[in-house]
Amino acid sequence: xxxxxxxxFIDLIKQKIVSLVSNDMxxxxxxxxxSFDAAKHRQRSIDSFEQTWPWYRQLIKSIAYSTxxxxxxxxxxxxxxxxxxxxxxxxxxxxxxxxxxxxxxKLIRLxxxxxxxxxxxxxxxRILISGGMMTKALVLCRGFHRAGHKVILVDEAINWLTGHxxxxxxxxxxxxxxxxxDPEAYMQSLVDIVQKENIDMFVPVTGPYHAHIDAQVKxxxxxxxxxxxxxxxxxxxxxxNKYSFTDKARSLGLxxxxxxxxxxxxxxxxxNFDQEKRPYICKSIMYxxxxxxxxxxxxxxxxxxxxxxxxxxxISEECPYxxxxxxxxxxxxxxxxxxxxxxxxxxCCHSSAWQLNYKHIDHPAILQWxxxxxxxxxxxxHASFDFIVSHDDGKAYGIECNPRVHSAITAFYNHPRIxxxxxxxxxxxxxxxxxxxRETYWLTHELWRxxxxxxxxxxxxxxxxxxxxxxxxxxxxxxxxxxxLHYHVHIVCLLxxxxxxxxxxxxxxxxxxxxxxx
Numbered sequence: 001x002x003x004x005x006x007x008x009f010i011d012l013i014k015q016k017i018v019s020l021v022s023n024d025m026x027x028x029x030x031x032x033x034x035s036f037d038a039a040k041h042r043q044r045s046i047d048s049f050e051q052t053w054p055w056y057r058q059l060i061k062s063i064a065y066s067t068x069x070x071x072x073x074x075x076x077x078x079x080x081x082x083x084x085x086x087x088x089x090x091x092x093x094x095x096x097x098x099x100x101x102x103x104x105x106k107l108i109r110l111x112x113x114x115x116x117x118x119x120x121x122x123x124x125x126r127i128l129i130s131g132g133m134m135t136k137a138l139v140l141c142r143g144f145h146r147a148g149h150k151v152i153l154v155d156e157a158i159n160w161l162t163g164h165x166x167x168x169x170x171x172x173x174x175x176x177x178x179x180x181x182d183p184e185a186y187m188q189s190l191v192d193i194v195q196k197e198n199i200d201m202f203v204p205v206t207g208p209y210h211a212h213i214d215a216q217v218k219x220x221x222x223x224x225x226x227x228x229x230x231x232x233x234x235x236x237x238x239x240x241n242k243y244s245f246t247d248k249a250r251s252l253g254l255x256x257x258x259x260x261x262x263x264x265x266x267x268x269x270x271x272n273f274d275q276e277k278r279p280y281i282c283k284s285i286m287y288x289x290x291x292x293x294x295x296x297x298x299x300x301x302x303x304x305x306x307x308x309x310x311x312x313x314x315i316s317e318e319c320p321y322x323x324x325x326x327x328x329x330x331x332x333x334x335x336x337x338x339x340x341x342x343x344x345x346x347x348c349c350h351s352s353a354w355q356l357n358y359k360h361i362d363h364p365a366i367l368q369w370x371x372x373x374x375x376x377x378x379x380x381x382h383a384s385f386d387f388i389v390s391h392d393d394g395k396a397y398g399i400e401c402n403p404r405v406h407s408a409i410t411a412f413y414n415h416p417r418i419x420x421x422x423x424x425x426x427x428x429x430x431x432x433x434x435x436x437x438r439e440t441y442w443l444t445h446e447l448w449r450x451x452x453x454x455x456x457x458x459x460x461x462x463x464x465x466x467x468x469x470x471x472x473x474x475x476x477x478x479x480x481x482x483x484x485l486h487y488h489v490h491i492v493c494l495l496x497x498x499x500x501x502x503x504x505x506x507x508x509x510x511x512x513x514x515x516x517x518x
Contacts, residue, residue, distance in 0.1 A: 042072065042506040049075045076506050080498050083510055087495075090447070091488050101480040121148025125423075126198055128152045128190070128226075130176070130214075131205030133159040133490060133515030135442075135473050136405045138167060138482060140203060143418030145169030152197050154190070161493050162515060163485030168478065172197070179213045187217040194226045202228045203422065206404045207514075211236050229422055231381035231403050239383060239401040242285050242322045246398065252376050254369055255395045257325035257388075261285075263317050268310050271323065273299040279326045282313065297326050327397055329390040332363065335406035336370055336385065337421045341378035342428045343371045344421035347411045351386065356513055357466065358408045358473075359439035360432060363389075365396040371430070373398070384408070407513050410440040410473045439470040442512045444487055473513070490515060 049057065049072055060078065064071035127144045131137045132155030141151045141164065154174045155162055165173035174193055177185040193199065202221055204214040215236050218228040231239070239245050246256040258276075262268050268282065279297040300306040315321050333355060337345035348366050349358045366387050374383060384406035386399040411433040412418050421431060446463045453459035475483040491510060494517055498505050507517035 072506065073504070076504065077499065079507075080495050084492065084495050086447075086451075087444075087488060087492055090444070094443075094484050094488055097475070098480045098484040101475075101477060101483075105477055105480070124148050124150060125200040126150045126152065128154065128193060128197070128199045128202045129205060130154050130190075130202075131207070131405075132164050132173065133162040134205055134407075135513050135515070136407050136409050137205040138164045138169075138474065139409050139413060140205065140405070140418070141167055141169040142476065142479060143412065143415070144422075146416060147419035149419060152193065152199065154193065158494070158497075159490065159515065161485075162490045163474075163482040163487070164515075166481045166485055168481075179210045183213045183216075186213065187220060190217055191220055191224065194221055194224050199226050201422070202226055202230075204228070204230050204404070208402070208404070211240060211403045229381060231379060231383070235377065235379060235381070236403045238377075239403050240286075242283070242324070242400050243320075245401050246322075246324075248377075249373060249398050252372060254372060255397045257327055257397055257399070259325070260323040262315055262321040262323050265310050265313065265315050268298075268313075268315065268321075268323065269307060276325070280323050281326045282310075282321050282323050285320045285322050295326075298323075324399075327388045327390050328392070329388040329397075332361070332366060332387040332389065332396075333406060333408055334366065334370060334385045334387070335408040335411075336374065336383045338374045338379040338381055338383050339421065339428065340380055340424065341375045343367075343374045343430045344428060345409075345412070345418065345431050346370065347408050347433050348387075349408045349411065355407070356445045357439055357441050357470070358411045359470075360411045360437060362432075363396065365389075367430070369396055369398055373401075382406075411437055413437065413440060413471060413473070413476075437471070439466060440473040441466045441470045442474070443467070443472050444491075444510070444512050486515065487512065 049060070052075075060075050061071050063069075064074045067074070125144075127149050129137050129140055129144075129151060130153075132153045137153065141153060144151050145168070150171050151169055152172050152174065153165060153167075153170045154176045155165075156178045157175050160175055164170065174189075176189040176193075179186040190202065194202065199221075202217075204210070206214055211231070212233065214228070214230050215233040218230055218232065221228050237244075238248060243259055243261050246259045249256045260271070262282065271280075273280065279299070281295060281297055296309065298306060298309070300309055313321065331351040332348055333351035334346065334348045336343055346367060347358070347360045348363050349355070349361060366385075366389075369387070370383075370385050373385070382403060382405045384402040384404065386401070388397045388399055389395070390397060414437055415431065415434055417431060446467050449463045450460050453463075472483065474486055491512060495510070497503050498507070498517060505517055509518060511518040
């Protein structure tokens with residue numbers, strides 16, 4: 001069976017990104033948005049299929065040939081059913097863990113006041129949090145609830161059974177329109193909820209394409225005496241653009257890689273790589289889900305290979321790229337909660353293309369870099385910086401900034417003062433995860449790693465060590481239901497929905513961290 005060409009899919013994705021960032025999303029029909037999204041996921045699914053076990057790949061292609069079903073479609077159904085079976089096997093154990101947790105929690109409450117019981121708060125606020133299916137939203141819900149605030153959670157219709165809606169920390173849950181498909185309806189829905197629930201603060205937990213839309217709703221909510229903890233439109237435009245972000249950092253004297261703004265393939269072909277000490281990587285300036293993990297360096301081994309690679313990139317004035325110096329080193333990701341130019345909440349963790357484990361690391365240079373950038377721009381909102389610490393000179397180089405909550409915030413799972421970072425105080429210091437915080441993980445991801453790497457004893461042992469000595473990111477002794485319902489209701493419903501021919505969604509993996517098929 002023939003696979004669809006990669007380039008047309010990439011072109012569709014770039015068009016979507018450009019439309020979103022330029023706030024032209026309202027002009028696109030829901031059908032057009034869905035076609036862009038489907039193209040993105042299908043290409044990623046095809047790439048993933050080509051990297052699977054050879055015997056499995058050959059089996060699927062043989063069945064596809066005899067049944068005339070496209071091999072990527074058949075693979076999608078087989079994987080969906082397989083994951084459902086694995087979750088069914090896991091269900092009794094998850095149920096047992098949840099029941100045991102509930103019983104122990106209730107017994108302890110009989111003899112001892114629960115430390116996580118919300119403390120009386122005479123200045124209690126009503127907080128609206130979006131992105132309900134994401135673990136990072138659950139962490140914020142629990143943090144605000146622990147401080148005595150009331151939390152209202154919202155998400156799109158596809159996530160209506162998110163396990164997080166049944167968290168002890170959530171007072172009420174609402175379904176809102178998709179900000180991608182209908183941003184106007186999404187913004188109006190938030191206004192309606194703010195009025196109905198007398199919300200004091202909106203804390204967006206957004207995906208990569210929603211930051212600009214949540215910045216627009218900021219002004220609307222302000223008219224109803226509701227603040228929005230989010231960067232404004234100009235700040236998002238600055239930091240979300242990889243080139244303008246590094247350019248601004250350079251002007252502040254902060255270490256960043258050499259960068260060049262690329263708007264045509266010819267410009268890239270004419271670049272003189274021979275005079276550079278380091279190789280370069282070329283990536284879309286806007287968020288590119290498909291190639292976010294690609295680390296292809298330029299120039300290639302030969303001039304012909306370099307030209308061939310460049311010709312695959314859909315570079316244009318409307319879809320610019322950044323040519324950035326490639327620095328060999330260790331990657332780090334961060335989460336930053338910024339308040340009036342102060343870095344109120346911060347964590348730094350080791351990073352990778354698909355980071356699913358978070359353990360805070362003290363890195364003074366990265367903390368100082370982040371503090372300086374936030375202070376000089378006087379930011380209020382979320383800013384998650386990515387860094388490379390060079391093997392050559394040991395410097396921490398800022399690579400990019402994501403203006404949203406990072407999943408690394410799960411490292412604060414046991415911190416009692418998360419909510420304090422969102423309100424002004426006379427004495428503002430940077431809070432970091434507690435020394436007792438263990439490495440966070442998602443149980444299903446670790447079990448899948450064990451299955452995939454069953455022949456590697458070292459990797460199996462690493463996953464087992466994380467399971468026994470780390471901390472499951474969703475599970476909580478005082479709030480056990482989300483753990484069971486997230487994996488065995490929300491994720492299961494997404495997978496069952498994916499078996500419907502009219503709702504098929506090609507996916508690369510089940511991302512239990514973000515609660516989606518990605």
